[in-house]
Amino acid sequence: MTQQTNETVQALIWTGTSLKVLDQRKLPDTIIYDEYQDAAGVTEAIVSMRVRGAPAIGIAAAYGVALSVSRHLAHDAADWQQKVAEDIALLAQSRPTAVNLFWALAQMQTLLAQTLEDPKAAFINTAEQIHANDIAANIKMGEMGADLLAGAKGLMTHCNTGTLATGGYGTALGVIRSAIKRQAVNVYAGETRPWLQGARLTVWELAQDGIPVTLVADSAAAWLMKSGAIDWIIVGADRIAANGDTANKIGTYSLAVLAKQHGVKLMVVAPTTTIDWGIDNGAEIEIEQRDPKELLPACYDHEGSLVSAWNPVFDVTPAELIAAIVTEQGVVLNPSIETMRGIHVI
16 A cells, blocks of 8 residues: 555556556545555455546456456466456456446457467556557547537536546546636536545545636535526536436436526536447446445444435436537537437447
8 A cells, every 4th residue: 555645646557567546435635545466456446436437447447457467377377368257257247337347348358369479468558558548538528528618607517527537637527627728617516425526536636736616515506507607517427328328426317407407508528438339228227236334324234224225326317418428539419329320430
């Protein structure tokens, strides 16, 4: 475990032989990196939400496979491929909703089936390329998303979609970063209960960049919209169906419904790796249910208690409530099964 004191904070740091994962559960009070040298450790980091955000989860999984290859080539040379396949299966069980996880693992599974002159180097290079490509995509999306925000006075975001949730720069937060470089705009961030990614992570990350931000209670969003302070709500995504239905952090659907009522536009920002072309609509997206203990006060967390908790991590926003989906392949306005085809790269 290492502690960082510098201002430039990344969710993931690849050392060449290990993966350092920022423990985001401890932000903003403490900046601590846990170091992992095998796939089991990376899996635990994803399950425990040390690392979170769909793009960052996919990148971490790719590095987890690279670590698996390095480890098993050294210790289980005869059947290293079988051991790595088992680790890929383990990583696939870490979180069910974020499609980037399965996309990254599919890249590694394809590589595993090939005859490679230097397997260790090939897997490390692929993981590093996945990481670099995500950063490049974020910057591109930031500029395209900002193009839609000309004249906007107020932007609101939900959860955390910045450097902490991606390879770097951010998806929805990347758009906000790009927009602020062009024009003065007020930024609002919802708390994002129950893990408070907005209150703990987003406002802290923006403050690190010197960007003023106003934190609002999740339940204050409707009143804020009614006041006229908000022009756009900008969010990320964990899985997007072929028709544009979008799974994102719980509470996004509520914001979308409120935005429709108040004439506010909703923008979803995500790389094309977040689009699951194999499902027609959001009804097919598996929604992760986390342990009720994460939500229950300690006094109710005991056998025989009459108080339980329902703790879905995501909800699904129908495409008809989304004004634009921004990807590195282009912008889809008023997403539908037809308009989404314009960015479907096979």
